Amino acid sequence: MNSFLKFVLPLIFLPPCLIAQQNYSGAAIYRCNGNEATTLSESLHTCNGQFSSCRAFLIFTAKSPYVTVAAVANLTSSDQAEISRINNITASRVLPEGQEVVVPVECSCSGRSYQATTTYQIRPGETYFLIADKTFKGLSTCDALKHANMYRETSLLPGQKLRVPLRCACPTAEQAYAGTKYLLTYSVDHGDTLLGLSKRFNVSAVSVYVANHFHDEFAEIEPFTTILIPLPSEPSQLQATSRKRSMTTSPPLPPPVSLKSQPKRAPLIVGITVGAFFLLISLLVLLFLSWKKRAQLADGRGRNATSPQDLILEIAGIHRALKAYKFSEIKKATRNFGSRSRIKDHEYRGTFKREVLAVKKSSGNAEYEVKMLYKINHFNIVRLHGFCQDKDDLYLVYEHMANGSLRDWLNRRGSQHMKGWNQRMRIALDVANGLLYLHNFANPAHVHNDVTSSNVLLDGNLRAKIANFSLAKEANCSDTKRVVGTRGYMAPECLGAGRVTPKVDVYAFGVVLLELITDEFPVFEQDGGGRLLSTTIAALMESLNAETDLCSLIASGLAGNGGTKYAIQVVKLSLSCLTQDPSDRPDMVEKMLSFFSNGDRAPRLDEEDDDVDALLVSGMDKIWDSNHILART
Numbered sequence: 001m002n003s004f005l006k007f008v009l010p011l012i013f014l015p016p017c018l019i020a021q022q023n024y025s026g027a028a029i030y031r032c033n034g035n036e037a038t039t040l041s042e043s044l045h046t047c048n049g050q051f052s053s054c055r056a057f058l059i060f061t062a063k064s065p066y067v068t069v070a071a072v073a074n075l076t077s078s079d080q081a082e083i084s085r086i087n088n089i090t091a092s093r094v095l096p097e098g099q100e101v102v103v104p105v106e107c108s109c110s111g112r113s114y115q116a117t118t119t120y121q122i123r124p125g126e127t128y129f130l131i132a133d134k135t136f137k138g139l140s141t142c143d144a145l146k147h148a149n150m151y152r153e154t155s156l157l158p159g160q161k162l163r164v165p166l167r168c169a170c171p172t173a174e175q176a177y178a179g180t181k182y183l184l185t186y187s188v189d190h191g192d193t194l195l196g197l198s199k200r201f202n203v204s205a206v207s208v209y210v211a212n213h214f215h216d217e218f219a220e221i222e223p224f225t226t227i228l229i230p231l232p233s234e235p236s237q238l239q240a241t242s243r244k245r246s247m248t249t250s251p252p253l254p255p256p257v258s259l260k261s262q263p264k265r266a267p268l269i270v271g272i273t274v275g276a277f278f279l280l281i282s283l284l285v286l287l288f289l290s291w292k293k294r295a296q297l298a299d300g301r302g303r304n305a306t307s308p309q310d311l312i313l314e315i316a317g318i319h320r321a322l323k324a325y326k327f328s329e330i331k332k333a334t335r336n337f338g339s340r341s342r343i344k345d346h347e348y349r350g351t352f353k354r355e356v357l358a359v360k361k362s363s364g365n366a367e368y369e370v371k372m373l374y375k376i377n378h379f380n381i382v383r384l385h386g387f388c389q390d391k392d393d394l395y396l397v398y399e400h401m402a403n404g405s406l407r408d409w410l411n412r413r414g415s416q417h418m419k420g421w422n423q424r425m426r427i428a429l430d431v432a433n434g435l436l437y438l439h440n441f442a443n444p445a446h447v448h449n450d451v452t453s454s455n456v457l458l459d460g461n462l463r464a465k466i467a468n469f470s471l472a473k474e475a476n477c478s479d480t481k482r483v484v485g486t487r488g489y490m491a492p493e494c495l496g497a498g499r500v501t502p503k504v505d506v507y508a509f510g511v512v513l514l515e516l517i518t519d520e521f522p523v524f525e526q527d528g529g530g531r532l533l534s535t536t537i538a539a540l541m542e543s544l545n546a547e548t549d550l551c552s553l554i555a556s557g558l559a560g561n562g563g564t565k566y567a568i569q570v571v572k573l574s575l576s577c578l579t580q581d582p583s584d585r586p587d588m589v590e591k592m593l594s595f596f597s598n599g600d601r602a603p604r605l606d607e608e609d610d611d612v613d614a615l616l617v618s619g620m621d622k623i624w625d626s627n628h629i630l631a632r633t
């Protein structure tokens with residue numbers, strides 16, 4: 001009974017967003033029909049991780065002729081020295097057949113699927129199925145090989161080189177938050193069980209079940225299929241060799257028996273099930289009574305006010321397990337909120353166990369911001385790590401963005417070589433992608449309500465993420481106090497009461513686009529007065545010498561090699577976002593997808609940026625599907 005409860009209770013309270021990391025494909029990987037949908041959904045793992053590429057690990061079983069470190073490294077396109085180091089074996093050592101070897105690989109998204117790519121030269125008599133099953137031991141699949149190569153099964157010849165996608169994956173944001181740093185692809189052998197593998201790799205059984213979308217410890221796993229093992233650190237030599245030792249000492253599994261041959265087992269199962277059911281009902285009743293008590297207290301005060309203590313209780317119950325930091329941790333991480341740690345205003349840089357995060361003293365509607373962000377997992381939206389309460393103050397802990405805000409980056413001197421078309425349009429694409437998710441895939445849909453270049457942050461790779469959701473609201477809700485936002489970015493309808501629609505963000509995005517190609521502030525000084533960048537650009541476009549006039553405002557280094565003509569196309573896109581009537585503005589899907597995927601509009605730019613179109617087209621191809629995946633997680 002105790003072992004059953006230790007297993008079932010964590011599953012009862014698993015957060016819904018964690019119940020699907022990667023689906024276990026099972027016998028589906030034996031299929032060899034070449035169907036593309038099967039290849040993407042069953043043969044390889046879906047690109048739903050926190051990053052598009054990462055370091056991952058495979059376990060390869062040595063078999064002639066792949067019985068040396070060099071041979072294994074060549075077969076898997078891995079680093080020979082790293083294989084020797086991790087497995088503590090010399091390069092010259094000949095491995096016994098059946099010896100397991102930990103192989104580090106670079107796992108990256110290709111289309112919708114993760115894979116580590118290697119090449120293989122066909123030997124006489126081999127087929128796609130034999131290569132996947134015998135040579136790679138299920139680390140690749142027949143369907144994946146067919147999809148990756150142009151050769152038909154009947155036209156395979158010795159000496160031909162094949163592209164081999166190896167099965168791997170990167171941790172999701174939830175897995176990373178729970179401590180998972182790497183995912184190991186493990187080829188299942190006879191006698192393996194989920195519980196046994198979790199013990200072997202010294203990881204939580206629940207983490208293994210969740211990583212492979214299993215629901216219980218008795219789920220069957222088939223030999224030569226693969227499962228993912230979430231690891232908090234690099235795998236070791238002991239983990240790669242322990243199964244061989246355990247299999248020699250373990251008694252053979254007994255044949256399956258029916259319940260009829262064990263008459264005492266049925267009442268036990270019924271008793272356990274009933275007990276677990278009543279335990280769950282009791283917990284639900286306690287939760288209901290707790291909620292009812294809080295509701296009565298709120299009614300007694302005559303209002304639905306939320307005290308800091310109430311808010312902390314609500315936040316502590318969030319099922320994405322946001323971390324509740326102690327105030328002493330916050331002070332230590334930020335060096336007592338010292339000036340050297342200060343980023344701006346009430347925002348500080350803090351080091352938490354070697355991880356640099358941003359700490360912000362809350363302002364505005366912190367409760368709503370927290371409730372909204374804990375549900376969101378998207379690359380282009382800044383991630384909330386946790387919170388801290390100190391008396392009546394609430395501090396929010398976010399991921400740290402090394403390059404600061406987009407506004408700061410545009411103002412920064414000495415980095416003009418980093419501000420070409422490629423970087424600027426990728427930033428625009430990232431912002432559009434984040435808004436696309438908020439408007440179309442978040443549940444419920446949301447409007448940011450304050451999109452500005454100061455609220456777009458850049459990480460160390462100049463990838464953009466939307467931040468500061470203190471003014472965010474559900475899409476299409478009624479608002480009687482609409483005068484919110486930042487001057488220069490506010491749509492006309494923000495000055496009166498009405499419905500909050502995504503077109504408010506589209507308007508602000510149009511202004512950000514103008515900033516990206518001019519480096520100017522949305523409100524700037526001209527002739528002794530303040531001028532709006534949007535109206536200034538619109539007036540220039542109406543002039544007879546629009547191209548010449550616009551050239552004077554384009555940022556340094558963008559005008560050459562046809563850049564001015566490309567800037568005009570971006571300005572036209574921006575002005576379509578800035579129309580007075582919200583219904584005339586495009587949505588993020590309609591306009592951004594069509595513009596950034598139309599390579600004919602962009603001229604040939606300088607060599608540094610001549611891949612801008614390829615970058616944007618490939619990026620936009622992935623956006624729709626990646627957002628659909630995120631909406632389901």
